[in-house]
Every structure is written in structure tokens, then in C-alpha cells.
Amino acid sequence: MSSLEACPELRRRAQALYERLKREGEAAGYYLNPDVEFVLDLMEGLLANEERYGYWSCPCRLADGIREKDLDIICPCDYRDPDLDEYGACYCALYVSEEIARGEKEPQPVPERRGTDVGVGLVPTPGPSAAEHEEELVGPSTSSGHRFTRSGLPVWRCKVCGYLCARPQPPLKCPICKADRDRFERFA
Amino acid sequence: MSSLEACPELRRRAQALYERLKREGEAAGYYLNPDVEFVLDLMEGLLANEERYGYWSCPCRLADGIREKDLDIICPCDYRDPDLDEYGACYCALYVSEEIARGEKEPQPVPERRGTDVGVGLVPTPGPSAAEHEEELVGPSTSSGHRFTRSGLPVWRCKVCGYLCARPQPPLKCPICKADRDRFERFA
Amino acid sequence: MSSLEACPELRRRAQALYERLKREGEAAGYYLNPDVEFVLDLMEGLLANEERYGYWSCPCRLADGIREKDLDIICPCDYRDPDLDEYGACYCALYVSEEIARGEKEPQPVPERRGTDVGVGLVPTPGPSAAEHEEELVGPSTSSGHRFTRSGLPVWRCKVCGYLCARPQPPLKCPICKADRDRFERFA
16 A cells, blocks of 8 residues: 555645544544554555545445445444453554553454444443344433443543543543543443 | 724634634534624624623523523523524524535524423423423432433433433534544433 | 752743643633742642652642552542532642632632542432442442442533533533533433
8 A cells, every 4th residue: 555656645645644643542542553654554545435435434444335334433443442442452453552552562463343242342231132232222212211321331430520431441541631541430 | 793994803802703613613513604704793792792791692692691591592502502403503603514614505594492492402202391300400419310311311422432412412523532423322 | 849940851841731731721621820830839749749659649648659549649639629619729729719810819728638528529419338339339330220320429411512521510611612610400
């Protein structure tokens, strides 16, 4: 994919996108792969997919081309955070752990999580089956509220500012007050 | 309201406010009306109300002058998001849909929602009556928690970053990770 | 702690940190003490603790030196918001109310809240005992969800944008849309 000579305009846009993702990522506690050439190739892949499909389909996966079917693999994909937690990198190795970003560790291959899970990052609680899960997400609203989370995910609270989010694990940094992960508590 | 000659200082402040709202809006997935002169007039209205009342009372509505009574119409008003969803513009047409912002569509008149709803953007679920709704918002805290939402609003979760919010519809963009509306799921 | 002459490099870093915390604070509705020299001394304390312990342990409290044991006093500490609500300043008087920031009021001594509460800012609802509270935070996940909040804290909703957070009181400003505190409603 080395299109440095082939298309300097594409490389310029890839560079701009890299800088933007790096800046936004760092503000939110995410790190890009320290191999800049590798990341620029991924950026070109994202830009190519944007032109092809109209959205940033993952450059490392085969897209369907219908946004609705590719939603989970629009970058950043639904699998990034569980993969970072488990493997220290996303499937593409675009996003990596702080250790890998600092060059203290090498990224390892990340198995494809898509299509293999009942749900992304479902915690091992007595949760709904895949079919029930799907039904719940599209099902009618009820106000009985016997269960807080339909998706079975835990809710985390930042003890500094009160920010709430529902994820398998708390974020690396609170996106509101920048407190570190270990200042989150389980809320629900 | 054309005070361009009348008061260049006011126009300068209106311009600065316009730039700020445009920048903040775009970061959060909101678009200002593309008619800049029209928006500058609205900015002057906001600034006039700020001087008059001490807060940004909606420039298109009659303010009471007591903050407590005008809370719902402090810009951005409580009705902006439901109006954007239903009509593609807020009551003032300060905030518009992306289509209108791009000039691909003209804004339409937006009926006054204030005082006509049981609640803002209440979803058609078996919810509390207006009186019960009011009581719930001011009522004593209980930890029994049989119902998650007191206001009857659904809770949405960003599938990318886990952000939670309670609104009639998900936001156009996740304010945390900038994912688009269609990557939100119903959470509660 | 006046190290202006003693170490110009430390003072320069203190100044940079001050500017950063001021900027980030103001964006989120927090105000630093208007006494800049006082704040620069606190910044030096934070930087010294960072070198000593690896984290921003509160410059006004004795640190244990083990991050896990000092989590609640990493600046901003878990007590900042309840102290701002009750006394108009945090324990260090680094963060102060808007009135104090404007010089309209003097900061008052703030009693040490650490270790004296069952929980930070626990609202007086029939909540769990301290032991139960601890157990809940580390306990196994259940999806029965009979109670929304494990920590007994109320959940607040911004009526403008739908942001949700769990705190003793709503934030001074919505961190997402900058709406003022009085536009929050009790949500759960």
C-alpha cells in the first residue's frame, strides 16, 4: 500500500488523519501504534474505504458495503476496547496499549472477535441469549425497569466527576475529568 | 435588528459568539443555520437577553425574566433536540439539520412545543401523567429503584465507548468518541 | 515553598501545569484559587508528589505512597466536589467556588472529610452500611438490578443534552453542552 510516490495528495490526507486520530485518542486515553508508516498505511485504507463506501470501514476486514451491516466494524470498531483489554491492541493494531505505544512491548496477533461472541464484551452474568438480546435492543420500551442493563454490561462510575458509562471494563481515562481507570467504581 | 452601523461593538460580540457556538456545535454534531446574517441577528438577541435577564433566554420567545421560570428556554432550549429530530430545526432555526446546513433543504416553520407537551420528547410508553412526572422530579429519593428512568426517557449507549445518555433519540454524534447516531443502542 | 529562585525549571513546570488545570477546569465549570502564587506553590507540591510517588497525591495531605491506598486523594480528589458544594473550596483551596474565584468572598477552612464519612457524599437515603457498600463495589455482578445505584448516589440528567452522571449534586456545568447546574433534573 506504499503510495507515497503514487499519490502525494492521499499521503497528505493520511498524515492529517493520523494527526487528528492521535490527538483525539490521546485526549481520551487511547494510543496509536508507534510505527508511523504502518499507521499511515492504515489511514490510507480508511480513506479508501470512505471513498468506496462512505464510511470508515475497518481497513483490515472485508466490508459488506452496506452501512447497516458494517456498523460494528466502522473504525473505531465495537471490538476495539475489549481487544485492547485482552490483547493490548485492536484487530488492526491501529490502537495499542500504552506499553506497546512506548515501545516496551511488541503487539501480538489479535484473533477475530467478530461473529464469535454472543455479544461484545458480555460479562459472564446470567444474561439473555443472542436472540433475546437482539429482541431487547429493538423491543418495545417498558418502564418496569427490573433490570438496569439490557445488554448485560456493567455500568462504571468515575469517583471524581460522576461520569457513567457501560462497558466491559472502565475506560483507561475518564473522558470528562481525565482520572485514571483505577478511580472508577462499579455502579450497576 | 440590523445594528451593524448602529453598534459595531455589539456586532463584534455577536460575531465572536457565533464563532464559538459554531465551533462547539460542530464538535458535538450540531449545525448552525447557514444564513450567517440571520444567525448574527439571533446572536444579538441572545446578547441583549443576557444583559436584560442575566441569561441566554431564547431570542424568539417571550421571557418571563425570572430564571427559574425560563429555564427550559435558555439557549440551547430543552426543545432543541426533539425539534431537530422532528422538524430539522429548532424553534428559532438557529440549530438546523445537516441537510439544511448544507443548503440541500430549506428550513420549515417549527410549531411551538413549549407548554403543549406532557413532557419534552416523552416516548409513547405507559408513563406517568404530567402531575406524577412533576412529582417524581421533585419527589423524595428512594433507593428501591423499581424503575430506572423517572422521566420515562430511554437511555442510549454508544457501542464504541459506552457513553450513556437519556434522550428521546440518541445524539447525532457521540460527544465522547464522535461515533454517529446509528452506533448507539437502546440500553434501558 | 517559594522556589522561584531556587529552581526556575520547577517554577516553569508549575506555571505550565497551572495554565493547564485552569483551562481544563474552566471548560468543566471549575475555578482555581485566584491567588496565583498560592496556586503555583500547590502545583509545585503536585509535581513533587508526582516525582516521589508517580501520581498527583494531594499536596495538603500525607500520602501513603502506595497508589492503591492513595487513590481517593489523587488530585482532583474524591472529596473535591462535596467540599465545593458544602464549603465553597476543596480541602487545599486549590479549587474554589465562582464567588471566591471572583474575589467576592474569602475561602474558609475546610475540615478533613477523608476517613470521617461512611461514603463520599452519600445522600441520606436508606443505603447500605459501609461493609455492604464495600462488598457491593467488589461483589459479583448480578443482573437482577432491583436497585439502580449501588453507591446510593442520585443520578442527574442534563435536560439539554441528556448527559447522565452520579454525584451528590449535579455538576456546576454540564461537561458536554455547558448548560448550568439548574438545568439538571433528578433521573434516578
